[in-house]
Amino acid sequence: METEILNEKISPQECTARLNAVGDALYVIGGKWKLRIIITLSSGTKRFNELQRAIDGISAKMLSNELKDLEINGFVRRTVHEGPPVVVEYEPTSYSDTLHDVLESLNKWGTMHREKLRKEG
Amino acid sequence: METEILNEKISPQECTARLNAVGDALYVIGGKWKLRIIITLSSGTKRFNELQRAIDGISAKMLSNELKDLEINGFVRRTVHEGPPVVVEYEPTSYSDTLHDVLESLNKWGTMHREKLRKEG
DNA sequence: GTAAGCACTTACCTTTTGTTAACTACTAAC
DNA sequence: GTTAGTAGTTAACAAAAGGTAAGTGCTTAC
Numbered sequence: 254m255e256t257e258i259l260n261e262k263i264s265p266q267e268c269t270a271r272l273n274a275v276g277d278a279l280y281v282i283g284g285k286w287k288l289r290i291i292i293t294l295s296s297g298t299k300r301f302n303e304l305q306r307a308i309d310g311i312s313a314k315m316l317s318n319e320l321k322d323l324e325i326n327g328f329v330r331r332t333v334h335e336g337p338p339v340v341v342e343y344e345p346t347s348y349s350d351t352l353h354d355v356l357e358s359l360n361k362w363g364t365m366h367r368e369k370l371r372k373e374g
Numbered sequence: 375m376e377t378e379i380l381n382e383k384i385s386p387q388e389c390t391a392r393l394n395a396v397g398d399a400l401y402v403i404g405g406k407w408k409l410r411i412i413i414t415l416s417s418g419t420k421r422f423n424e425l426q427r428a429i430d431g432i433s434a435k436m437l438s439n440e441l442k443d444l445e446i447n448g449f450v451r452r453t454v455h456e457g458p459p460v461v462v463e464y465e466p467t468s469y470s471d472t473l474h475d476v477l478e479s480l481n482k483w484g485t486m487h488r489e490k491l492r493k494e495g
Numbered sequence: 496g497t498a499a500g501c502a503c504t505t506a507c508c509t510t511t512t513g514t515t516a517a518c519t520a521c522t523a524a525c
Numbered sequence: 526g527t528t529a530g531t532a533g534t535t536a537a538c539a540a541a542a543g544g545t546a547a548g549t550g551c552t553t554a555c
Contacts, residue, residue: 265428268417272410272429274484275477279406281487285543288400289393296389301502307386308393312544317503338552341502351486354479356396362476363395366402406512422532433514438533459522462532 281326282352286311286319291328291349292356298344328352402447403473407432407440412449412470413477419465449473 263271282288286308293299293307305316320343323329328349334340384392403409407429414420414428426437441464444450449470455461 262418263416265417268414268428270485271413271477271481274481274488275409275413276484277488277491278480278484279409283404283406285400285404288396292392292396293389295384296386297383302500307389310544313503314505314545315543318543336552338501352483355476355483356392358475358479359399360392360395362473363397363399364391365472367395367398370398423530434533435515435535436513439512459531 278355282355284319286315287323287328288352288356288359290316290319290323291345291352294329294343294345294349295356298342300343301341304343399476403476405440407436408444408449409473409477409480411437411440411444412466412473415450415464415466415470416477419463421461421463425464 282291289308289311290304293304299307301313301316301320304320305311305313308316311319320329320331324331327346330344330346332342332344334342403412410429410432411425414425420428422434422437422441425441426432426434429437432440441450441452445452448467451465451467453463453465455463
C-alpha cells in the first residue's frame with residue numbers, strides 16, 4: 254500500500270541530498286557578484302568597462318576576479334579581439350543558460366519580496 | 375505592430391529590474407547558511423542542537439546569529455516551551471514556503487552541476 | 496602634449512564571516 | 526558528584542570577501 258504524500262515534510266535523506274545540491278550550487282554561483290554578472294551578460298555580450306558600468310557598486314578588482322572564476326567554471330567566455338585597439342568581450346556560455354530557472358525564480362521571489370517590504374513600510 | 379521576441383536578449387531596463395530583484399533576494403537569503411537552515415527546517419520543526427547536527431560545519435555562534443536574522447525576516451518562528459526542561463523549537467513559517475521555487479531550482483541545478491563535475495572528473 | 500578611454504593589476508585596508516574554546520545555567524542519568 | 530545533554534553567549538582570533546586608490550601600457554581625440 255502506497256502512502257499518499259501531500260504537503261509532507263521531506264525525509265532526512267532527501268534533506269541531506271538537498272543540502273548537498275544547494276551547497277554545490279552556492280559554491281560556484283554564491284557570493285555578491287556572480288549572479289549579477291551572469292544576469293548582466295544575459296542582456297548581451299559586454300566588455301569589461303561596460304560590465305562595470307552596468308553593475309552598480311562593483312569594483313574593477315572584484316569584476317576581474319569574478320570574471321576569472323566564472324570563466325574557469327564555464328559560465329563565461331572571454332574573447333580578445335587583437336587590435337589596435339585591443340577589445341575584450343565577455344559572453345555567456347550555453348552553460349550559463351542552464352541557470353535560467355534559478356534566475357527566474359530568484360527574480361520572481363525578489364520582486365515579490367520587494368513589494369511586500371514596500372507595503373509593510 | 376508588435377515585435378516578436380523569441381530567444382531575445384533582455385532589454386537594459388529588464389536587466390536593471392532583474393539586478394534589483396536578485397539583489398533584494400540575496401540581501402535576505404544570501405550567504406553560506408540561510409538557505410541551508412531553511413531547507414533543514416523544511417524537513418520539520420527542529421531544536422537548536424538538532425539543527426546544528428543536521429547542518430554540516432555550522433558553529434553554534436553562526437547558527438544562533440543566522441536564526442535571529444531569519445526570525446527577524448519572517449522565515450522562522452522561535453517557540454519556547456517552558457519546562458522543565460525548557461525546550462526551544464524552530465519552525466519554518468508560511469513565508470519560507472514562498473521560497474519553494476527558488477529552492478527547487480537550486481536543488482535541480484546543483485544536482486545537475488554535481489553530476490557534470492563527476493563525469494568530467 | 497594633455498586628457499580620456501580601454502582593460503586591467505597591485506597594494507593596502509576594512510568589513511564580514513567564521514572558528515575555537517570557554518562559560519552560563521539548568522536537568523537528568525549514573 | 527561527575528558526566529552528558531539542553532540552549533545558547535562571550536571573547537579572542539583568523540580567514541575570506543570586499544572596497545579604495547593608484548598605477549600600467551596602450552590608443553585615440555583635442
